[in-house]
Amino acid sequence: xxxxxxxxxxxxxxxxxxxxxxxxxxxxxxxxxxxxxxxxxxxxxxxxxxxxxxxxxxxxxxxxxxxxxxxxxxxxxxxxxxxxxxxxxxxxxxxxxxxxxxxxxxxxxxxxxxxxxxxxxxxxxxxxxxxxxxxxxxxxxxxxxxxxxxxxxxxxxxxxxx
Numbered sequence: 037x038x039x040x041x042x043x044x045x046x047x048x049x050x051x052x053x054x055x056x057x058x059x060x061x062x063x064x065x066x067x068x069x070x071x072x073x074x075x076x077x078x079x080x081x082x083x084x085x086x087x088x089x090x091x092x093x094x095x096x097x098x099x100x101x102x103x104x105x106x107x108x109x110x111x112x113x114x115x116x117x118x119x120x121x122x123x124x125x126x127x128x129x130x131x132x133x134x135x136x137x138x139x140x141x142x143x144x145x146x147x148x149x150x151x152x153x154x155x156x157x158x159x160x161x162x163x164x165x166x167x168x169x170x171x172x173x174x175x176x177x178x179x180x181x182x183x184x185x186x187x188x189x190x191x192x193x194x195x196x197x198x
Contacts, residue, residue, distance in 0.1 A: 055094055055143040055152055060102040071105040078148035085109065088174050092145040093119055093193075098138035106132045109174040110146060111166070117144055117193045118158070118166045120174075125183030133189060144193050153193035166190045 061068040071092050073082035083090060089110040097104050111118045121133035136142050140155040158166055167190055171177045181188050 055096070055103065055141060055150075057096065057101065057103045060097070060100065060104060062104065062106065067107055068105075070107045074107060075105075075145065079145065082107070086174070086176070091117065091119075092150070093132060093136075094143040094145070094150065095132050095135035096139045096141070098135050104132060104135060106130070108132075109170070109177075111170045111173045112146070113166075113169050117146065117153070118170060119191050119193065120170045120177055121189040121191065122177055122180040125180035125188075127184050127186060129186075129189070133191070136191065142193060151195070153195060156192045156194060158190045158192055162192075163190050166192065 062071065070082045070085070070090070074090070074092050077083075085107060090107045091110045093106050093108050095104050095106070096102070108119045111120065121130050123130040136155040137157070142153050142155050143150040144153045145151070167177070170190060177188070
């Protein structure tokens with residue numbers, strides 16, 4: 037499924053096309069409200085969590101194909117972004133992570149307009165480098181990692197470079 041879904045969003049030159057589809061609110065009412073307020077204000081409202089800046093990640097639901105939105109901590113370095121699939125240190129991955137593994141074409145909003153991105157799960161030294169950046173942006177990630185046996189995934193959201 038993932039391969040075919042990705043091809044559907046590439047134009048004839050291989051560039052990502054805008055992520056489009058029907059939006060379905062998150063079952064988490066606070067997350068849905070925050071994402072909607074953030075988007076409606078162009079990122080000027082509902083743009084923090086625990087006093088730290090957030091971004092909005094849009095994924096395509098792996099079961100429904102509908103668009104899902106999640107406010108996540110902002111981890112940025114030199115124009116590149118990463119998101120951390122911590123789920124507060126739960127032993128389970130968040131749904132948005134499972135969605136982007138199934139279809140890595142996502143949208144990221146940090147400010148007024150979303151950008152299409154390609155998600156890539158990090159490993160090795162690259163993961164360590166981004167973990168340090170993530171923990172600097174939101175130190176609670178280190179605590180979350182101690183609460184779970186799973187290695188919390190870090191996902192780089194790359195611009196389409198074609």
